[in-house]
Amino acid sequence: MNHLKITALILSLLATPLAYAHSDEYLDSQPTPHGGQMHMAGPYHFELLAKRNELTVYLTDHAGTKIPSNGANGSATVLSGKTKAAVKLQPSGDNALKGSGQFELAPDMKVVVSVTMPGKAPEQARFTPQAATAHQH
Numbered sequence: 001m002n003h004l005k006i007t008a009l010i011l012s013l014l015a016t017p018l019a020y021a022h023s024d025e026y027l028d029s030q031p032t033p034h035g036g037q038m039h040m041a042g043p044y045h046f047e048l049l050a051k052r053n054e055l056t057v058y059l060t061d062h063a064g065t066k067i068p069s070n071g072a073n074g075s076a077t078v079l080s081g082k083t084k085a086a087v088k089l090q091p092s093g094d095n096a097l098k099g100s101g102q103f104e105l106a107p108d109m110k111v112v113v114s115v116t117m118p119g120k121a122p123e124q125a126r127f128t129p130q131a132a133t134a135h136q137h
Contacts, residue, residue: 041123050129055087057097066095071118080109
C-alpha cells in the first residue's frame with residue numbers, strides 16, 4: 001500500500017509544473033508575440049492587445065499555433081474607471097479578432113472577452129491589460 005501512496009505523490013508532483021505552466025499568472029510573466037496580455041480560454045490562448053478605443057484578440061492553441069479566426073465571432077466588455085463599454089469583435093487577419101468602442105485605457109481597466117469558434121461553445125477570458133503591461137516592464 002505504501003508504494004501506491006508514494007507513486008501517487010510522485011505523479012502529483014510531476015504534474016504540478018505542467019498545470020502551473022499554463023496558469024494566467026505564469027502567462028502574465030512571459031513575453032507575448034504582440035505585446036499584449038495572454039490568458040487561457042478552454043483549449044485556446046487569447047492574447048489581448050488594448051489600445052485607445054481598440055481591442056485586438058489573437059487566437060492560438062496551447063502550443064502557440066495560430067488558430068484561424070475565419071467564421072469566429074466575439075465580444076468584449078470593458079470596465080474602465082466608471083464606464084462600461086461593449087465591443088463587438090470581428091475576424092481580422094489570420095488569427096485575430098478586432099473591434100472598437102468608447103473606452104479609456106486606465107490602470108484599473110478590466111476586459112472580459114468571449115469568443116465563439118465555428119461549431120464550438122463560447123470561451124471566455126478575463127484580462128487586466130494595463131496592470132499586465134506595468135508588470136512586464
